[in-house]
Ligand SMILES: NC(=O)C1=CN([C@@H]2O[C@H](COP(=O)(O)OP(=O)(O)OC[C@H]3O[C@@H](n4cnc5c(N)ncnc54)[C@H](O)[C@@H]3O)[C@@H](O)[C@H]2O)C=CC1
């Protein structure tokens with residue numbers, strides 16, 4: 554099939570590449586000319602494991618191309634994916650200006666039947682708005698389909714090629730047949746394509762992200778209470794997760810959820826509920842808990858140093874909002890660093906992939922180091938914020954030699970409390986007993 558993907562961000566790049574990998578002819582369009590030039594040159598603008606290999610294969614074989622020319626890309630395509638940003642507007646609702654702006658242009662361009670697919674995360678009722686925006690100018694038949702994307706950064710290729718399910722919202726039989734044909738190769742493992750109406754598909758995306766965010770906030774509250782009652786959240790997590798009705802994924806407490814999606818989508822669902830005069834109380838709490846959890850580690854650090862971080866050097870391991878990505882959008886590390894610096898600390902930090910992005914937004918507020926051990930020289934404490942595998946089995950003796958004091962604040966519970974107790978560290982993690990040095 555001939556496909557056009559509009560927007561070469563995370564979702565556009567991953568979906569365009571994976572559609573090419575399954576034999577489709579894909580042209581990706583972006584209005585950022587610099588980005589398109591880099592892509593045409595074979596440069597991958599994001600760090601995503603496994604993506605570059607299939608990107609290279611499909612660009613070399615000519616199945617995946619890039620352009621800034623919307624008109625030519627769209628004319629030859631049977632299906633047009635909108636993978637455009639939907640950032641939070643000032644009031645927290647999703648800003649649809651990118652999606653509707655392109656939809657208006659499409660109406661002027663299309664000259665034969667097209668299936669136009671909302672891949673972006675968009676609030677209930679957007680498929681109708683997109684339809685109206687295209688219909689203003691269109692002289693040919695077209696259908697608008699809602700096909701929300703559930704991929705996770707860091708494992709995006711696998712999530713896209715082997716999805717748990719594909720959700721398609723459409724009321725048109727013609728569009729349904731096209732979408733079924735397109736997704737057939739992805740669901741051969743027996744996972745379903747779930748067809749539904751457009752509004753239900755749009756709602757499914759927000760419900761999925763908000764439910765997952767709720768699980769995280771719930772576990773963060775359980776962890777905070779564990780600290781007060783003297784329980785260990787690791788045991789509690791395993792204890793509840795082995796109940797099949799609960800399941801053991803997405804139960805890890807930490808420094809709050811971040812990234813470009815959970816914070817904005819939870820907020821947008823809250824806003825939608827408000828618009829319909831529905832008081833979605835759980836969502837309200839999920840947001841409040843997450844806000845406070847972002848400051849849990851900096852609060853612990855400040856308390857440990859009696860609220861005086863002047864002359865203290867804090868080392869940070871992990872800046873990306875989660876491992877295996879260079880994405881720092883809404884990354885908890887940024888909030889924590891701001892807090893520490895505001896309290897007078899000097900901060901040194903290391904991340905395997907996200908340092909270029911951090912340099913751009915934080916400038917010289919934080920000293921970035923070449924390796925993770927380099928960040929520890931003379932540090933009064935280490936704070937772990939992202940659970941990269943690199944940090945999981947460090948040389949604690951070497952760390953002790955480099956640091957001024959053997960003090961770790963672990964926002965991701967990477968180490969066993971017993972191990973750190975034996976090695977004589979002060980170790981303060983999330984929802985587990987604090988280890989005091991002998
Ligand atoms: N990042 C993720 O992991 C996931 C994102 N989503 C949703 O997918 C949508 C896109 O997200 P990302 O890929 O992260 O966005 P992004 O912000 O990384 O990329 C969007 C791209 O669209 C381009 N663009 C903007 N206006 C344009 C126009 N008029 N014409 C052509 N290109 C234009 C930008 O230059 C940029 O390259 C959002 O609604 C997001 O919520 C859904 C699932 C996963």
Ligand SMILES: O=C(O)[C@H]1O[C@H](OP(=O)(O)OP(=O)(O)OC[C@H]2O[C@@H](n3ccc(=O)[nH]c3=O)[C@H](O)[C@@H]2O)[C@H](O)[C@@H](O)[C@@H]1O
Nearest residue numbers: 702703704705706769803804805807810811812814874875
């Ligand atoms: O709509 C989206 O963009 C995507 O949002 C999330 O994917 P992503 O943001 O890439 O990352 P997640 O793995 O979900 O992690 C999000 C945040 O939650 C945190 N998290 C996750 C799991 C957990 O148990 N505990 C926890 O604190 C992570 O550290 C991270 O900050 C969803 O998992 C995807 O299904 C969805 O497509």
